[in-house]
Amino acid sequence: MDITTNAAGHLTIGGCDALALAQEFDTPAYIYDVAAIRQQIRAFAAVFEQRQVPYEVSYASKAFATVAMYQVAAQEHCHVDVVSGGELYTALKANFPAANISFHGNNKSEAELKAALAAGVGTIIVDNFYELDLLQGLLKATPEKQQNILLRLTPGISAHTHAYDQTGQTDSKFGFDLESGQAEQAAKLALAAPQLNLLGIHAHIGSQIFEVAGFQAAATKLLSVLKAWHQEFGFTPQVLNLGGGFGIRYTDGDDPLPAADFVDAILATLQETALPFAQPAIWIEPGRSIVGPAGYQLYRVGSRKDVPGLRPYVAVDGGMGDNIRPALYQAHYTAVKAATPQAPALETVHLVGKYCESGDILIDEAPLPATQPGDVIAVLATGAYGYSMASNYNRNPRPAVVFAENGQAKLVVRRETDADLVQNDLSYL
Numbered sequence: 001m002d003i004t005t006n007a008a009g010h011l012t013i014g015g016c017d018a019l020a021l022a023q024e025f026d027t028p029a030y031i032y033d034v035a036a037i038r039q040q041i042r043a044f045a046a047v048f049e050q051r052q053v054p055y056e057v058s059y060a061s062k063a064f065a066t067v068a069m070y071q072v073a074a075q076e077h078c079h080v081d082v083v084s085g086g087e088l089y090t091a092l093k094a095n096f097p098a099a100n101i102s103f104h105g106n107n108k109s110e111a112e113l114k115a116a117l118a119a120g121v122g123t124i125i126v127d128n129f130y131e132l133d134l135l136q137g138l139l140k141a142t143p144e145k146q147q148n149i150l151l152r153l154t155p156g157i158s159a160h161t162h163a164y165d166q167t168g169q170t171d172s173k174f175g176f177d178l179e180s181g182q183a184e185q186a187a188k189l190a191l192a193a194p195q196l197n198l199l200g201i202h203a204h205i206g207s208q209i210f211e212v213a214g215f216q217a218a219a220t221k222l223l224s225v226l227k228a229w230h231q232e233f234g235f236t237p238q239v240l241n242l243g244g245g246f247g248i249r250y251t252d253g254d255d256p257l258p259a260a261d262f263v264d265a266i267l268a269t270l271q272e273t274a275l276p277f278a279q280p281a282i283w284i285e286p287g288r289s290i291v292g293p294a295g296y297q298l299y300r301v302g303s304r305k306d307v308p309g310l311r312p313y314v315a316v317d318g319g320m321g322d323n324i325r326p327a328l329y330q331a332h333y334t335a336v337k338a339a340t341p342q343a344p345a346l347e348t349v350h351l352v353g354k355y356c357e358s359g360d361i362l363i364d365e366a367p368l369p370a371t372q373p374g375d376v377i378a379v380l381a382t383g384a385y386g387y388s389m390a391s392n393y394n395r396n397p398r399p400a401v402v403f404a405e406n407g408q409a410k411l412v413v414r415r416e417t418d419a420d421l422v423q424n425d426l427s428y429l
């Protein structure tokens with residue numbers, strides 16, 4: 001795993017000493033290397049520029065949605081996608097331009113769609129027939145308005161990833177099914193709807209994918225759909241949205257293609273197909289690959305349990321409440337001791353949290369140098385689906401989030417307090 005260190009040999013994040021960050025912001029904490037976020041967004045953009053393909057990089061903000069992150073996305077001129085009224089609200093709070101927001105979701109509520117229309121969200125990615133009706137009904141309140149939409153399709157492609165991270169297969173809750181003709185029916189309805197402007201189609205086959213073949217197959221299939229609709233309905237697509245899902249390295253055992261190379265390989269496949277219409281813009285929706293590698297979680301070591309003949313348990317001051325991924329997806333991570341990240345491992349421990357669950361294991365086999373209570377441990381590549389999936393389980397306050405860039409660190413989400421935990425509780429007496 002790639003890490004950076006300073007003259008003292010300590011782990012650095014965004015040019016800041018990880019021990020100093022732990023001291024200043026306390027632990028547990030999520031720290032982001034903001035330059036790494038920017039660099040990944042730019043790497044995606046560069047691939048499209050090189051191939052001269054019109055594009056949008058739409059950051060899938062479910063991976064990590066805070067005001068500060070939407071501000072960085074806006075600075076980098078990328079689009080974002082949101083999947084709830086809450087993400088939309090947060091993006092708008094950050095003054096993210098509504099026209100550059102796509103709104104996703106398999107069960108958008110009437111209130112969420114109303115909020116999206118009121119905000120002037122650029123694109124609504126319609127997932128099902130219920131939503132197609134609901135949206136048209138809501139648009140009647142503003143007869144002069146036309147709303148840009150994409151139709152989300154399930155292209156019948158299973159990605160090789162954890163079952164909970166697959167979304168493109170036919171048996172999925174997301175999108176209009178292609179094989180049964182539902183997608184075609186949806187296209188007919190959308191094209192006939194006077195207030196809907198159908199830009200094109202969307203598919204997202206899954207997340208944490210290492211093989212480019214699934215994306216290439218999906219892209220080829222979607223192009224054939226667009227060609228068929230062109231012939232059948234005279235429809236000229238402006239957008240083909242291929243979703244996100246590009247896998248990242250969590251441990252040295254992972255060997256993904258660099259995310260931008262993934263996109264390059266997909267574009268190469270797309271460019272092999274002759275089109276009877278002008279090249280539609282290709283949109284991608286990476287979440288994990290933009291923020292995952294840029295994020296670090298800092299913890300402090302507390303208790304330790306040694307049982308002769310068994311692997312020791314080393315407990316830290318966080319756990320499944322701030323990173324549910326190991327418990328939910330059997331996800332693997334890498335930990336280093338922030339003071340000596342390059343020191344050879346002396347032992348392999350169960351790195352566990354403080355939650356009242358045996359499954360609260362952050363890393364089942366963590367090779368580490370000797371650790372003492374108070375030592376700062378950094379878990380790497382935790383920038384995606386960590387903070388955004390955090391909970392208050394066991395009434396633990398959620399950690400602080402800090403952005404580090406050019407040697408400067410800034411608190412961007414304050415640590416919750418015990419008072420925050422009861423702020424919505426009402427007395428029964």
Ligand SMILES: Cc1ncc(COP(=O)(O)O)c(C=O)c1O
Pocket residue numbers: 060063104167204206207208243244245246285286287288289384
């Ligand atoms: C529709 C859609 N787009 C984009 C993403 C982002 O995926 P990832 O974070 O794997 O890039 C997801 C999440 O899996 C998604 O459901």
Ligand SMILES: N[C@@H](CCCC[NH3+])C(=O)O
Pocket residue numbers: 165167207208325329384385
């Ligand atoms: N939350 C999942 C990925 C996102 C799935 C959303 N479609 C993970 O941590 O791997």
